Amino acid sequence: MADRLSPRARQIVAAARELLEKDGADALTMRRLADRLGIRAPSLYKHFPDKAAVEVELIAEGMEELARALEAAEATGPAKATGPAEAAGRVEAADPADVMAGLGAAYRAYAFAHPHLYRLMSAGPFPRDLLPPGLEDRTAMPLVRVVGDPDRARAAWAFAHGMVMLELDGRFPPGADLGPAWRVGLTALVRPV
Amino acid sequence: MADRLSPRARQIVAAARELLEKDGADALTMRRLADRLGIRAPSLYKHFPDKAAVEVELIAEGMEELARALEAAEATGPAKATGPAEAAGRVEAADPADVMAGLGAAYRAYAFAHPHLYRLMSAGPFPRDLLPPGLEDRTAMPLVRVVGDPDRARAAWAFAHGMVMLELDGRFPPGADLGPAWRVGLTALVRPV
DNA sequence: GTCTATAGTGGGATAGAC
């Protein structure tokens, strides 16, 4: 994803990410970014046409990581394996409910591990045309596979995104345990009965 | 809700709302707000301590309206009435699925009728302590009543909020019909079978 | 690839007179 970038550009993106993750989107300014690199702000424009171009790299990086996290969760399979079948080396089809729970946990974990990056990824108009082709679909596939149809996948995605945003923004009552809400939503949205 | 405000302050809030709804949060500056009222920016500070105080009024206004919209949807009852029972004047318990669909439609409609206000209402840290007491609960009650328990209500709220945000941000594939996703999510989250 | 210098724009907010 960042392969087409020069080494210096990659350093800049790395510094931008540190800045973003540590202090949020407002702290990501060209001046501060330059400061962190020990150079002056105008020098950045030799490597990127504008600030948006730097942000696009961060978004692509985040989406790729999220895609990997979801793929890993999908591959893990059910937490509790059925003993005999596994001992026999037979491949057991994963219970969709387990996969769904795993995907939800992975999504939530990624968002909370990188809250500011997650916000950047999901805020404002989406730079679809500037991102690596296929990345968007790749991120969506694990969910589509487990729920079966696109409409249900969209509903489940909206649920997860909504939970994350409401949690991040402190919208739920302070101190509320949200595990049950996640569980209820994920199980309700797995598959049509 | 705005009863404790002076008449002039109410005019300011009204102008702020016009500005916000028309041009978005970035356009809501003290300078532009003053322009619209035919005064200078510093004069605003005789009525509000700072910009955040104006925004809090807008948030309260939006929440009150949303609460009313949801209460209205709840009271409407099932679209298709069961003829005989109604003719006999007997009160028919509304089908939760119908109520849920109505609440979802009302929520979505409000958000799309006032996208910038909705964003302001649901963005960033929540000024809980500055809002009229009970307003938050009141807005949540219709949903809690129809789904039965708080966890399910939170899940349903997250779903609706997520759908709205993803739609507003153009996150779904361009041209996608999202009616089915809304239907799937709302029916899945109504009640435990 | 970096620098200096600088343009251009915009923002929130205060002091003190009227």
Added chain:
DNA sequence: GTCTATCCCACTATAGAC
């Protein structure tokens, strides 16, 4: 309740020298 004058801040971005 409004004004003028003003402060101080911050940002993106460009031009041109080294």
